[in-house]
Amino acid sequence: xxxxxxxxxxxVTQFGKPxxxxxxxxxxxxxxxxxxxxxxxxxxxxxHYYDKDFNNEADTPDNFQSRRPNTSFCFLDIRSxxxxxxxxxxCATSGGPFGEQYFGPGTRLTVT
Amino acid sequence: xxxxxxxxxxxxxxxxxxxxxxxSYKTSINNLQxxxxxxxRGLVHLIxxxxxxxxxxxxxxxxxxxxxxKSSSLLITASRAADTASYFCATDEGGTALIFGKGxxxxxxx
Numbered sequence: 365x366x367x368x369x370x371x372x373x374x375x376v377t378q379f380g381k382p383x384x385x386x387x388x389x390x391x392x393x394x395x396x397x398x399x400x401x402x403x404x405x406x407x408x409x410x411x412h413y414y415d416k417d418f419n420n421e422a423d424t425p426d427n428f429q430s431r432r433p434n435t436s437f438c439f440l441d442i443r444s445x446x447x448x449x450x451x452x453x454x455c456a457t458s459g460g461p462f463g464e465q466y467f468g469p470g471t472r473l474t475v476t
Numbered sequence: 477x478x479x480x481x482x483x484x485x486x487x488x489x490x491x492x493x494x495x496x497x498x499x500s501y502k503t504s505i506n507n508l509q510x511x512x513x514x515x516x517r518g519l520v521h522l523i524x525x526x527x528x529x530x531x532x533x534x535x536x537x538x539x540x541x542x543x544x545x546k547s548s549s550l551l552i553t554a555s556r557a558a559d560t561a562s563y564f565c566a567t568d569e570g571g572t573a574l575i576f577g578k579g580x581x582x583x584x585x586x
Contacts, residue, residue, distance in 0.1 A: 368518075397573065406564060406576040407519065419573070454518055462506060462568040467518030 367391070370455050370468035377445050378476055385440040385471045387455030395461055396438040398430060399454040401470075407454055413438065414461060442473075450475045482565060482580045489584055495552040497580040499565030500545075506568050508541055508548050513562045513579075522550075522563075555584045 369388045377383040387396065395414050399407035410424045413432045427449070429441040442449055452472050456465040483498045499508070507526045511519040525532045525541045525548065532539045538551040552559055562581045566574040 404581075406578045409573055409575075412573050452516075456519070461573055464509065464521045464524055465511075465519070465566075465574065466521070469518045470516075472516070 368455055368457055368466050368468035370453075370471050372471060373469060374472050374474070376474045376476060377442075379447065380444045383442050383445055383473070385442075385453050385455075385473070387438045387440075387468055388436050389455075389457045389466075390436070391457055391459075391466060392435060393457035393459050393466070394435075395458045395463075396432060397456040397458075397465065398428075398438070398440050399456065400449075401452045401454055410440070412461075445473070445475045447475050449473065482563070482577045484580060485578070486581045487583070489555055489582070491556055491584055491586045493555055493584075495555050495559070495582055495584070497550050497563055497582070499548045499550070499577055501548075501565075501567045501569055501577075502546065503569045505543075508539075509566045509574065510537075510539060510548075510550050511564045511566060511576075513564065515561070519564065552582075555582075557584050557586045560584045 371386050397412040398410045400410055401407045409421050411420045411430050427443050431439045452470045454470045455468040458465045481500050489495055507524055509524045510522040512522055513519045523534050523539050525539050536553045541548045560583050562579045564579045565577045
């Protein structure tokens, strides 16, 4: 089945220790998104790629970076995680920028 | 970035009852979407309604859109315990990507 896969599902990192979250898709979608979602809040868009074009939201901290080496994979790098970065990180894809989005199951990040 | 507003924030009903949740937005849109999120999981797309549509159905779901009032409603008929989840609306009013509202948490008890 075509899908969006996120690894790992749960990630524990230490304060200040770089961490990378990964996302892959078999849908061959042009657009990939990274969202941060804290408890009982809406998903907050961090950035998205339209093909190789990178779009950073204005309020995304510099601590967050992303890479999309090919159509199928996208990575979220958090260079120096703080306690406030503990959240669910959701990856999503869509065929176009305003179309239906397909979400992965998320990675729950804990910062100790 | 602007964000839609869902209303109510939380809703508790009994199985078999209908659940209605509303979403408002601020500027013009091309489409509005509704998503469901079960606890600790990713979001699942439910339905997309375009700005030139007034009503859309999918199974037990009915979505309406009133562009003059900049609002939409999601009706779930004959609700089941499995409908317990958070429901989010999302619009393209942001201009570059979807903007999600704050969500309505629905609890259906048997």
